[in-house]
Amino acid sequence: MAKKAEASVEDRLRALYDLQLIDSRIDEIRNVRGELPLEVQDLEDEVEGLNTRLENLGINLDLIDDQIKSKKNLMEEAKALIKKYSEQQENVRNNREYNSLTKEVEFQELEIQLAEKHIKEFKVQIDQKKVVIDENKSRLKDRKTHLKHKRSELDAILAETQKEEEALTKKSEDFQKKLDDRLVKAYFRIRNNVKNGLAVVPIERGASGGSFFTIPPQIQVEIASRKKVITDEHSGRILVDAELAKEEKEKMEKMFAKL
Structure with missing residues (x-):
């Protein structure tokens, strides 16, 4: 015994x-393999983040374009009202009506000036966002190239070691059963x-x-x-x-x- x-x-x-x-x-x-799997994961996350940011910037540009269109429509409406009020001034019966229509014309002219100011501001925003978009596109291209390189490195190492690692993992499990x-x-x-x-x-x-x-x-x-x-x-x-x-x-x- x-x-x-x-x-x-x-x-x-x-x-x-x-x-x-x-x-x-x-x-x-x-x-x-070292830090390669983590590097690949970080790069994948960064690429995904850049894609999301570019998508959001594109949505913002569309919204600004919509706002510009809205302001242009407002200007056209204001011009139509100015024409209407100017024509009505020719047929007024007294100074009170004339002054009232003059104020309406002046108000519409101010609306046009304000809309033009906003459109200029929106165009500045568009230019700024386009610069950011170009920067992000450049970075995205660089990150994608880097990711492709790192994935290639990782795949090569995995191809060399995966079979051995799987066999060793099985052996490890077998030896654990002996204990x-x-x-x-x-x-x-x-x-x-x-x-x-x-x-x-x-x-x-x-x-x-x-x-x-x-x-x-x-x-x-x-x-x-x-x-x-x-x-x-x-x-x-x-x-x-x-x-x-x-x-x-x-x-x-x-x-x-x-x-």
């Missing part, structure tokens, strides 16, 4: 370290809380991998005995002996070469 228990703990340590090697390999592949849920949860908890995602590390020169904290000799002996799962008191990482790590690395490298 004792031998079976010892073998079981050793098997779990090997499976844990194998899982770490697989997940580290996946991390390396994703690091090759009980408690160990898997502990592994991912540690992995998420340490640098480089290294949850399982070997002893290197008397210290846990990637750490400057020395492991006491007695603890090193216990780790080498492979009778229980031991964690580093400083980093929380699960520790394995150097010989086990070497054996598993050689085994996993052969597996990686076949993917």
Whole structure:
């Protein structure tokens, strides 16, 4: 029974370290992609934002055109009224009616002047918006070109690594099944809380991998005995002996070469 228990703990340590090697390999592949996926997403968002802004600017131009048409219609109506009132002045019976019509003519003339002023202001707005539209179109063209380049880069990397990443992800799931849920949860908890995602590390020169904290000799002996799962008191990482790590690395490298 004792031998079976010892073998079981050793098997779990090997499976844990194998899982770490697989997940580290996946991390390396994703690091090759680096910030590219985020850059592509940012560029896609920027292009979408520029398209929306250009669409809104186009709508604004249409609204201004409608306002200009409205003012021109108002001017035509005012001119028609001026003609009407001027003709009526020729047939008035007294000064009161004449003065009243004169005021109406003057009011319509003011309406025409005000409409002309507004039309000039609207045309200035149109010119300003056209400048902004040209700037945004230029930027949109530049961003689209940049996005196409970045997408091409990302697609090339994905084409090279996607098959391997998918195979490794499947292997990671398979190796997780070799472990009980408690160990898997502990592994991912540690992995998420340490640098480089290294949850399982070997002893290197008397210290846990990637750490400057020395492991006491007695603890090193216990780790080498492979009778229980031991964690580093400083980093929380699960520790394995150097010989086990070497054996598993050689085994996993052969597996990686076949993917």
